[in-house]
Amino acid sequence: MLRRAGYSQIILTREPVILVFDSGLGGLTVFAGIARLRPGADYVYVADDAVFPYGRLEEHVLIARVRKIMETMIAQAQPDIVVIACNTASTLVLPDLRAAWPKIPFVGTVPAVKPAALQSRSHMISVLATPGTVARDYTRDLIRDYAAHCEVALVGSRRLAPIAEAFMHGQVIDDAEIAREIAPCFVEAQGRRTDHVVLACTHYPLLLPHFERLAPWPVEFVDPAPAIARRVDHVLREAGFAPADHSATPRLGAAVFTSGREAEGPLVRLLQERSLVQRSAPSTLMP
Numbered sequence: 001m002l003r004r005a006g007y008s009q010i011i012l013t014r015e016p017v018i019l020v021f022d023s024g025l026g027g028l029t030v031f032a033g034i035a036r037l038r039p040g041a042d043y044v045y046v047a048d049d050a051v052f053p054y055g056r057l058e059e060h061v062l063i064a065r066v067r068k069i070m071e072t073m074i075a076q077a078q079p080d081i082v083v084i085a086c087n088t089a090s091t092l093v094l095p096d097l098r099a100a101w102p103k104i105p106f107v108g109t110v111p112a113v114k115p116a117a118l119q120s121r122s123h124m125i126s127v128l129a130t131p132g133t134v135a136r137d138y139t140r141d142l143i144r145d146y147a148a149h150c151e152v153a154l155v156g157s158r159r160l161a162p163i164a165e166a167f168m169h170g171q172v173i174d175d176a177e178i179a180r181e182i183a184p185c186f187v188e189a190q191g192r193r194t195d196h197v198v199l200a201c202t203h204y205p206l207l208l209p210h211f212e213r214l215a216p217w218p219v220e221f222v223d224p225a226p227a228i229a230r231r232v233d234h235v236l237r238e239a240g241f242a243p244a245d246h247s248a249t250p251r252l253g254a255a256v257f258t259s260g261r262e263a264e265g266p267l268v269r270l271l272q273e274r275s276l277v278q279r280s281a282p283s284t285l286m287p
């Protein structure tokens with residue numbers, strides 16, 4: 001520990017432990033943003049692939065499942081901060097988690113409606129999410145509070161998160177199916193058309209090159225990862241951690257898959273590229 005000159009605040013000189021959580025590999029899009037800002041931190045990435053996809057779960061089931069994972073993983077990893085890198089979970093479970101662990105900061109991932117509505121010129125935006133996120137009061141409140149001046153198409157896709165997951169496992173994916181899933185995001189009316197599409201599921205940026213290629217016209221696809229990374233950095237500084245050292249050598253982090261399945265093929269490379277190595281999941285997390 002150091003004392004910051006002229007301040008009474010104590011600066012923690014150790015690296016923070018950052019727990020990043022999603023239902024699958026989508027949270028890696030958020031993880032990558034955070035790791036770019038704070039490469040030297042200690043990372044634990046948890047994917048609840050035993051239960052994936054979250055988008056189809058009933059709310060009470062999802063709340064109980066995330067609580068169970070957090071009980072186990074917080075006890076094991078002792079994180080300084082937890083990032084819920086999943087819109088489907090964040091739009092529902094954050095109040096419960098913050099009440100259960102009042103001393104741990106939780107940073108969520110929620111649909112980036114506000115920046116899209118601010119930046120849109122046509123005032124026609126779309127929010128592409130899972131059926132769970134589309135159904136949440138939280139999402140509807142965001143639209144009411146920040147996008148009242150816009151026409152908003154709220155598009156729930158059952159298929160895109162599983163397609164993104166398959167793609168990351170090296171499977172062949174079907175352009176026609178992706179085009180069908182994103183089509184309702186593109187709306188034309190009275191000479192105006194959609195100009196911003198919010199990627200409100202962390203799996204979707206994994207398919208960004210496909211979206212850009214298959215879009216009927218160019219739009220801005222809004223990926224919240226950089227904003228979340230900045231928020232994480234801010235919260236860590238407030239908690240007393242030293243400013244990020246962007247040039248730090250990345251440490252080897254842990255990737256935990258609740259299914260217990262061993263990563264193979266392209267997934268191993270994907271983890272390696274992100275300085276993550278698979279660690280076995282606690283057996284209590286297998287449903």
Ligand code: DGL
Nearest residue numbers: 053054055087088201202
């Ligand atoms: N990646 C998740 C999200 O941001 C959800 C995918 C799923 O499990 O349905 O919403």
